[in-house]
Amino acid sequence: MPDAFPIERLKKRADFLACAKAPACARGAVLVQARSRDEAALVRAGFTATRRIGGAVERSRAKRRMREAARLLLPHHARPGFDYVFIARGGATKRPWDRLLDDVKSALIRLAADIEAPSVEASPPPSAGPRPPT
């Protein structure tokens, strides 16, 4: 099992705006943004569904599904000290659950790889990096 680190919800509008300029990765029905905070080993996650998704029912469902996916996958694939924002895209409510999990997982892995690659000295790697999917 990976390292245990606390996961909190992102609630301030300013945090969301800051993440909007961070690197992002779109996979299937979701778009994930990741932003480094250079702080304690804490992961924060926020969820957004715009009006383009549909009415209130559709938007709530999209957020709940993304939240459930994040609950299952973040402990394995998140980097401590990062804020993640999940943005629902078209079809986020209709996509089969397995496919939605794959979308989120591959997006998280891709973001982790991008963080690792370009600047090595940016942040000292923790004891164990994100585990590749098995």
Add this chain to the structure above:
RNA sequence: UCAGACGGCCGGGCGGUCGCGGGCCCGAAAGGGUUCGAGGAAAGUCCGGGCUCCACGACGGCAUGGCGGCGGGUAACGCCCGCCGGGGGUGACCCCAGGGAUAGCGCCACAGAAAGGAAACCGCCCUCGUUUCGGCGAGGGUAAGGGUGAAAGGGUGCGGUAAGAGCGCACCGGGCCGCUGGUGACAGGGGCCGCAUGGCAAGCCCCGCUAGGAGCAAGACCGAAUAGGGAUUCCGCGUUCCGGUUCGCCGGGACAGGGCCGCCGCCGGCCCAGGGAUCCGGGUAGGUCGCGAGAACCGUCCCGCGAGGGCCGGUCCAGAGGAAUGACCGCCGCGUUCCCGCAAGGGGGCGGCACAGAACCCGGCUUACAGGCCGUCUGAUCUU
């Protein structure tokens, strides 16, 4: 049995694993336990209230918005119930923006001769002239008929007439005035008036009633960083008059200017009016409250035709704040589809399976809604 009218209700169920938000309990904490956790429309934000802050000086006038048969219900309503009137339907029932059109202005397209104190296109009738005896022309009468139109100046019948016409009469319609019944809207009946006086008020308008404004991002409290307010002080300080003066200005009086209280009038009230330094209080980010025991819900009984009201007993029923009610699995139900079967039926696949997510709270209205259930009634048809 079929077709239909009206009213009411439900709107997936059970179980398991992992999670989420609130309350309570245990614990030093980490955490654990327990319990509750979306709708009939939570929606649109269209009305009415509660609650909160602001504005609230009185009088007169003006302006603006809303409502509009009558009587009830209600905290209130533009809602609901009952009734009246009009219209539709064989019927159960349904529909009505339902005050005033002899207070006034305005409009009535197209067609039509004429669209509101009317009008002669085709007709009809009379007189005169003319005639090739078919008619034709001129003058006049006439709104019964044709034609136009959404609508043609009451309708039908009889009389009357040259032909016609409320010209006369009867009935219906209309207006005015009593009477009777009804709380009332109205209804019934009587007398008088032959009766130019259509429609649109959802064009303006008139009448009556009624109405402050904004909204929980209301508002209250606690409160960082940075930029703006109050007190003191220094410099400065409109016009004019008087006095003083160390010529820097100072003191007193009068007059002003701008803005606000919906507008106007009138009296009235309030606020503002330069720059620098020192000190002190507000507000923003953020946090806490507001934030759910109520015009509450359930049940018996009583009053009322009904909307609804009352007594008693019982229940506690979401409170988030980037916003909790979710993910997956099994069985059943539902829909759809395929296979086997003569049939009854059996088996399988697919489908998060109607509309839709609380955001201060209630009462309504409106709109959306797969499928299904119950009750009352009507019209046919069949059987007895």
